Amino acid sequence: MVRRKLVLRFPASAVENPFVYTLAKEYNVVANILKANINPRKEGRLVVELYAEEKDYEAAIDFLQSRGVTILPLAQQIVWVEENCTQCGACTGICPTGALWIKRPEMTVSFDGEKCIVCEHCLKACPARAVEARYLSGE
Amino acid sequence: MAQIRSITDINEKIQKGEAVVVTAEEVISLVEEYGAEETARRVDVVTTGTFGPMCSSGAFLNLGHPTPRMRMSKVYLNGVNAYGGIAAVDVFLGATEIPDTDPANQNYPGSFNYGGAHVIEDLVAGKQVFLEASSYGTDCYPRQKLEAWIKLEDINEAYLFNPRNCYQNYNVAVNLSDRTIYTYMGILKPRLGNANYCSAGQLSPLLNDPLYRTVGVGTKLFLGGDIGYVSWYGTQHNPCGARGENDVPRTPAGTLALIGDLKKMKSKWLRGVSYLGYGVTLQVGVGLPIPVLDVDVLRHAAVKDGDIVAQVVDYSESYPQGIGGSLGEVTYAQLKSGSITVQGKEIPTAPLSSYPKAKEIAETLKQWIIAGDFTLTEPVASLPSADSGKKSKPLKASK
The missing domain is CATH 3.30.70.20 (Alpha-Beta Plaits)
Incomplete structure (x- = not known):
C-alpha cells in the first residue's frame, strides 16, 4: 500500500469535475482531504493524503495528470x-x-x-x- | 528558627560581588548533596521564575494633553478599548479586552486574534499604535474627538499594573463531557482526552516561599524583563486553603499584585496570546528572589516537583457550575512526565506555563544579582498568610 501527502493544483477548467469521487470509484484510492480551496471557475488547490495499492495509486496519478492536474509533493507544510x-x-x-x-x-x-x-x-x-x-x- | 543572615547582609555581599545565588532548580540538587543546613549556610539567594498566561494584567497610560485639551472619556488603542473613567488622558488598558468588532464566540469557538495584551506587546516592542479618543466637552477640556498614531516613547507614563499574577499553584483541567471544550485552560478534548496544567512547579515564585516569609509589599522582582515590585497581595489571594506538610498549598492559593515601568520592559517577556474559544490574555514573565534568611526559608525554596500536588478539576461541569470537588491529586513530577491517570484512564498532559522560559527568568535574575545590578528589598508590609483567616467569598446572584 502507498500513502502519500500531495498538493493538487486544478486548472480553472477542471475545477468542477468530481475528482475525489472518481479516485474512489474508479481507482480504489482513499483520498483524505486535509485542506481544500476550490472555487467555481478559478484555479483550485487540494491538500490531500492518498492511500491505495501501488498500481491503483499510479493509475490514479496518471488519470489526474491527464486531466491537467498539477501534482506536487507535500513537504513541511x-x-x-x-x-x-x-x-x-x-x-x-x-x-x-x-x-x-x-x-x-x-x-x-x-x-x-x-x-x-x-x-x-x-x-x-x-x-x-x-x-x-x-x-x-x-x- | 535561628537567623543565618539578614537582607542587609545579603545586599552587602551582592555589592562586593560575593553573593552566592542559585536558581530554585539548582538548589534542589544542592540540598540533596549537602543537606538543608549546609546549603542554607552556603547560599544567600534562591531565584525563581514563571512565564505563563496571567489574565489579570494591564497597564496605566498617561497619553499626554493635546491642544485644545481633552478629557478622553472613551479611548481605543488599535481598536481595543482602554478604560478612561479616571482623570483626563489617563487610561487603563486591560490585557483581556477585545475590540468591539471582534465577533467573540458568536462564531464558536472564537479566535480572539488581537486584544489588550497584544496592544501592550506592540507598545513594548516599539510599534506604532492607533489612538482614537472621544469625550464630552467641558470648559476646561473642550476637545471632543482625536485620532493619532502613538508609540510607547510618546506616552508620558506607562506602567504595568497587574492585580493578580503569580498564582501559587493551580488546577489541572480536564473535560468529562462528550464534546471538546474551549477554556482559559486551553482546549480540552472530551472524555478525559487530555489534561492541561499551568504552573512552573518547583521554579514557581510563591511555591518556593509558600508562607510568604520573605515576599511582601514592596518586594523588588523581575517583571516583564525589567524590575518590578509587589504592590499588594493579588486579588483572590487565598492563603488559608489546604496545605501539605511542606506548607505548599494543594489548591490555587496566594497571588501577587505587581507593578513596574512598562517603558523598560521587553516584549519577549510580555506576550499577547489567544486562547481559542476563550479570549485574549497576557503571558507575563515574573521572577522572585528569595533571600535565604534561615534554614526554613531554604527548605521551602528547595521544594521539588514531586512534592507539589495539584487538583484535577473537570472544566465541563464542576468548574463552570461552581460545584467544586477534585477528581484527584497529582504531582508536578507526574504532570511533567507527559501523562497522568484520572479515573483509571491514562491521559496526556500539556503545560500552559513555560518551564524553559521560567528557568531562563530564574537564571537571568541570578545573573543580575551576581553582577551586582539587583539588590534585595525588605518587605514594607507582609502578605496575609495561612494564619490570617482570609477567605474568598462567592457572589450570590439575585437573579
Whole structure:
C-alpha cells in the first residue's frame, strides 16, 4: 500500500469535475482531504493524503495528470516559527501525532515535520500563533 | 528558627560581588548533596521564575494633553478599548479586552486574534499604535474627538499594573463531557482526552516561599524583563486553603499584585496570546528572589516537583457550575512526565506555563544579582498568610 501527502493544483477548467469521487470509484484510492480551496471557475488547490495499492495509486496519478492536474509533493507544510513560540506547550496536548512534542526533562517544545499530518489543529491551539500553514511546496 | 543572615547582609555581599545565588532548580540538587543546613549556610539567594498566561494584567497610560485639551472619556488603542473613567488622558488598558468588532464566540469557538495584551506587546516592542479618543466637552477640556498614531516613547507614563499574577499553584483541567471544550485552560478534548496544567512547579515564585516569609509589599522582582515590585497581595489571594506538610498549598492559593515601568520592559517577556474559544490574555514573565534568611526559608525554596500536588478539576461541569470537588491529586513530577491517570484512564498532559522560559527568568535574575545590578528589598508590609483567616467569598446572584 502507498500513502502519500500531495498538493493538487486544478486548472480553472477542471475545477468542477468530481475528482475525489472518481479516485474512489474508479481507482480504489482513499483520498483524505486535509485542506481544500476550490472555487467555481478559478484555479483550485487540494491538500490531500492518498492511500491505495501501488498500481491503483499510479493509475490514479496518471488519470489526474491527464486531466491537467498539477501534482506536487507535500513537504513541511506546517511551519513552526520558533522565534514566535513562547515554549508553553499548549499545542502538544492537541497535536494528534506527536509532531509537536516536548523534550524532557528540559520541557522544550519541538516540531518534527515527518510526523505532521497537516490537520492544522495546532494553528489555533497555539496561543502565540507560532504555527503557520504554508502551501508552497514545489512552487 | 535561628537567623543565618539578614537582607542587609545579603545586599552587602551582592555589592562586593560575593553573593552566592542559585536558581530554585539548582538548589534542589544542592540540598540533596549537602543537606538543608549546609546549603542554607552556603547560599544567600534562591531565584525563581514563571512565564505563563496571567489574565489579570494591564497597564496605566498617561497619553499626554493635546491642544485644545481633552478629557478622553472613551479611548481605543488599535481598536481595543482602554478604560478612561479616571482623570483626563489617563487610561487603563486591560490585557483581556477585545475590540468591539471582534465577533467573540458568536462564531464558536472564537479566535480572539488581537486584544489588550497584544496592544501592550506592540507598545513594548516599539510599534506604532492607533489612538482614537472621544469625550464630552467641558470648559476646561473642550476637545471632543482625536485620532493619532502613538508609540510607547510618546506616552508620558506607562506602567504595568497587574492585580493578580503569580498564582501559587493551580488546577489541572480536564473535560468529562462528550464534546471538546474551549477554556482559559486551553482546549480540552472530551472524555478525559487530555489534561492541561499551568504552573512552573518547583521554579514557581510563591511555591518556593509558600508562607510568604520573605515576599511582601514592596518586594523588588523581575517583571516583564525589567524590575518590578509587589504592590499588594493579588486579588483572590487565598492563603488559608489546604496545605501539605511542606506548607505548599494543594489548591490555587496566594497571588501577587505587581507593578513596574512598562517603558523598560521587553516584549519577549510580555506576550499577547489567544486562547481559542476563550479570549485574549497576557503571558507575563515574573521572577522572585528569595533571600535565604534561615534554614526554613531554604527548605521551602528547595521544594521539588514531586512534592507539589495539584487538583484535577473537570472544566465541563464542576468548574463552570461552581460545584467544586477534585477528581484527584497529582504531582508536578507526574504532570511533567507527559501523562497522568484520572479515573483509571491514562491521559496526556500539556503545560500552559513555560518551564524553559521560567528557568531562563530564574537564571537571568541570578545573573543580575551576581553582577551586582539587583539588590534585595525588605518587605514594607507582609502578605496575609495561612494564619490570617482570609477567605474568598462567592457572589450570590439575585437573579
